[in-house]
Amino acid sequence: MAMPQIKEAVAPAEPDIAVSTRNISKNYGDVEALKDLSLEFPRGQLTSLLGPSGCGKTTLLKIIAGLLEPTSGEVEVDGKAVTGPGEDRAFVFQDFALLPWASVLRNVAFGLELRGVAKSEREARAAKYINDVGLGGFENAFPHELSGGMRQRVGLARALSVDSQVLLMDEPFSAVDEQTRRKFQEDLLELVAVENKTFIFVTHSIEEAVYVSDQIAILLPRPSRVSEIIRPAGLRDKDVDNIRRDSEYLDIVDRIWASLRNYVE
Amino acid sequence: MTIWGYRLPGMSSLLIWALLWEIVGRSGYSFFVPPLSDVVSTLIQVLPSPAFQKALYETGYAFLAGVFFAVVIGIPTGIFMGKNRLIDELLLPWVNIFLSAPLTALVPVLMVLFGFGMKSIIITTTLFAIWIIILNARAGVMQINRSLIDMANSFGASPWESFTKIYFWAALPEILGGVRIGIIRAVKGVIIGQLLISIVGFGALFELYSANFLMSHFWAVLIVLFAMAFTISEFLAYLERRVSYYAAKR
Numbered sequence A: 001m002a003m004p005q006i007k008e009a010v011a012p013a014e015p016d017i018a019v020s021t022r023n024i025s026k027n028y029g030d031v032e033a034l035k036d037l038s039l040e041f042p043r044g045q046l047t048s049l050l051g052p053s054g055c056g057k058t059t060l061l062k063i064i065a066g067l068l069e070p071t072s073g074e075v076e077v078d079g080k081a082v083t084g085p086g087e088d089r090a091f092v093f094q095d096f097a098l099l100p101w102a103s104v105l106r107n108v109a110f111g112l113e114l115r116g117v118a119k120s121e122r123e124a125r126a127a128k129y130i131n132d133v134g135l136g137g138f139e140n141a142f143p144h145e146l147s148g149g150m151r152q153r154v155g156l157a158r159a160l161s162v163d164s165q166v167l168l169m170d171e172p173f174s175a176v177d178e179q180t181r182r183k184f185q186e187d188l189l190e191l192v193a194v195e196n197k198t199f200i201f202v203t204h205s206i207e208e209a210v211y212v213s214d215q216i217a218i219l220l221p222r223p224s225r226v227s228e229i230i231r232p233a234g235l236r237d238k239d240v241d242n243i244r245r246d247s248e249y250l251d252i253v254d255r256i257w258a259s260l261r262n263y264v265e
Numbered sequence B: 001m002t003i004w005g006y007r008l009p010g011m012s013s014l015l016i017w018a019l020l021w022e023i024v025g026r027s028g029y030s031f032f033v034p035p036l037s038d039v040v041s042t043l044i045q046v047l048p049s050p051a052f053q054k055a056l057y058e059t060g061y062a063f064l065a066g067v068f069f070a071v072v073i074g075i076p077t078g079i080f081m082g083k084n085r086l087i088d089e090l091l092l093p094w095v096n097i098f099l100s101a102p103l104t105a106l107v108p109v110l111m112v113l114f115g116f117g118m119k120s121i122i123i124t125t126t127l128f129a130i131w132i133i134i135l136n137a138r139a140g141v142m143q144i145n146r147s148l149i150d151m152a153n154s155f156g157a158s159p160w161e162s163f164t165k166i167y168f169w170a171a172l173p174e175i176l177g178g179v180r181i182g183i184i185r186a187v188k189g190v191i192i193g194q195l196l197i198s199i200v201g202f203g204a205l206f207e208l209y210s211a212n213f214l215m216s217h218f219w220a221v222l223i224v225l226f227a228m229a230f231t232i233s234e235f236l237a238y239l240e241r242r243v244s245y246y247a248a249k250r
């Protein structure tokens, strides 16, 4: 059994763990997507799952979300075993997953609607988050009238408005253009700083992972395990504008690339 | 269509055909083709007559009841088939068989089973309409974006909520397309049913007119039927266009 090697374990005190996955395996028929994967997600921090395509990042995220059953192993959120979707977690989808027949307002309020919040209250809350993500004035627009970046803001507002403790984000920025993506990354850092939520963030991009994460879990190709956990500890206190020039940032990017390049043919 | 720079309103080509009809009718070419003007004046006489009103009422009733059952049974059945592999494998062969079957041949059997009345006509109408409604609802559900369903589940949607808030709406463009074709088939169904059973509605009226060689009456009623079927179909096409803004963007 391969235990995750923790390099750079610089946690000063015992960190408060919001989500933990233990010995998760997942088979799709004959395909072993995840094998014996264990990982802990500290509260209030952003953990990235980074790894080559097809290594099971989405699978792991959906298992944490309670959308998929693991073949074996268990997930705990706040010490309670996960048996299905719950109010403590909200999901942000790569393809936004907006209702094309509903306005921005209804889309943002849809999570609250499904959780049984009364119409006037959920619309008030949705309106607040629409403003927060910078979409004020677009309440009555429809998804097809928005750009990709704006659509993902809607998806983000929907996930934020239910006020869950854990935010699960599956490559949320991969379908938007590079400029928007950078803006999103900055906004995400701010969000992590102001909201005391636990973020689990899937990405393909090494730079993105290093830029936004408190902790990066590197997954190996199928059957996937955690090969390494990296904590870019020094970066969080630095000025957002200078991170990309920081030598620690560049070192970590290089190191991750060095360990992943073996798996990229 | 434009002629000499004038934009003609839609379907103005019908005028030419109407003119042709009038000429052929006046030439006395055939007893079966009275001039259009005669047909129209008969039409105006016939419309308020009790026999016509009764036929219209009976046909409308059978039509609406038949379509109602086809829609109310067909849409959920199609959605369930799209959602559930097992139900799909059980029902799909039957749906396909009935979709292409010559249902007219079944009408006599229905008459034996359900009698020579309204009931058989309603069932005939439903049978004509329902299969394409099922198939389209099924196709609509099968193309749903998986992540919409994951999204609803992740917020804790109950099966009923995902049915009414996701599946139905995501499949609506296909469902409406199916209902439109289904309704066009229902018009056929209700008329064929009435003709074969021929003691109610327009079936009785046709029987009466053709037995008495009242050709302009016959044509008048036919025009009314065609116009009604066409109007219904256009109305449904309009509804379909109303949802097409998201049909392409799901």
Ligand SMILES: Nc1ncnc2c1ncn2[C@@H]1O[C@H](COP(=O)(O)OP(=O)(O)OP(=O)(O)O)[C@@H](O)[C@H]1O
Binding pocket: A028, A031, A033, A052, A053, A054, A055, A056, A057, A058, A059, A060, A204, A222
């Ligand atoms: N429903 C499924 N049925 C069968 N195999 C699946 C299914 N979903 C995923 N897999 C397989 O499991 C593996 C992991 O898939 P997953 O989508 O979790 O990868 P990923 O890391 O998210 O990839 P990407 O970075 O491309 O999104 C892949 O090899 C995929 O082929």
Ligand SMILES: [Mg+2]
Binding pocket: A057, A058, A059, A170
């Ligand atoms: Mg993925």
